[in-house]
Amino acid sequence: MKDPTLFDQIGGDALRAVITDFYDRLFADVMIGFMFQGKPKAQLVQREWEFTAGFLGAPNIGYSGRPIRTAHAQHTIFGGHFERRVQILRETMADHAVPEAVQQAWLEHTEALRAQVTRDKGSECADTKELAPKLSIAAPENPDRPIKLGRR
Numbered sequence: 503m504k505d506p507t508l509f510d511q512i513g514g515d516a517l518r519a520v521i522t523d524f525y526d527r528l529f530a531d532v533m534i535g536f537m538f539q540g541k542p543k544a545q546l547v548q549r550e551w552e553f554t555a556g557f558l559g560a561p562n563i564g565y566s567g568r569p570i571r572t573a574h575a576q577h578t579i580f581g582g583h584f585e586r587r588v589q590i591l592r593e594t595m596a597d598h599a600v601p602e603a604v605q606q607a608w609l610e611h612t613e614a615l616r617a618q619v620t621r622d623k624g625s626e627c628a629d630t631k632e633l634a635p636k637l638s639i640a641a642p643e644n645p646d647r648p649i650k651l652g653r654r
């Protein structure tokens with residue numbers, strides 16, 4: 503008999519329950535929830551399920567979504583956003599007692615896709631070299647001068 507796949511270890515129904523909860527948390531999240539507003543949650547859950555079932559070794563599952571790079575290209579996703587999604591995934595998997603091997607494979611797979619989702623390598627929020635200088639706060643000419651609030 504063939505060894506059970508990671509998909510067999512979690513099971514399709516349990517995987518769907520995890521992903522449904524994951525997307526509930528993503529949509530409600532104070533940091534990244536705004537990106538999901540107005541998006542079709544049930545469709546995203548279905549596509550994420552197909553995608554995840556596929557790399558966990560489920561046989562004969564087709565992915566009906568867009569390539570990961572294309573799906574995220576219209577959004578400005580910083581490294582911090584990416585980390586936040588990873589953290590929510592971690593918490594969701596832990597709360598559902600997802601088998602350890604599945605958790606590890608899911609996190610590794612996510613990390614391997616980082617460059618398709620954001621140009622940031624870590625949790626920085628620069629995304630592009632072009633954008634970074636505009637985002638950084640210019641150093642004041644005289645840092646000791648007290649900052650005046652209100653009308654000048």
Ligand code: HEM
Pocket residue numbers: 534537538541546549550553566567568569570573574576577579583584585587611612613615616619
């Ligand atoms: C490796 C990590 C990620 C994976 C595997 C992933 C997976 C997916 C999948 C399968 C879809 C559906 C694509 C489709 O409908 O054609 C999707 C859409 C989406 N993802 Fe991700 N995602 C990742 C990272 C992120 C991050 C970090 C964010 C934001 C913080 C994000 C935000 C979104 C949004 C907003 C959509 C809806 C796209 C749209 O229609 O505008 N994703 N993602």
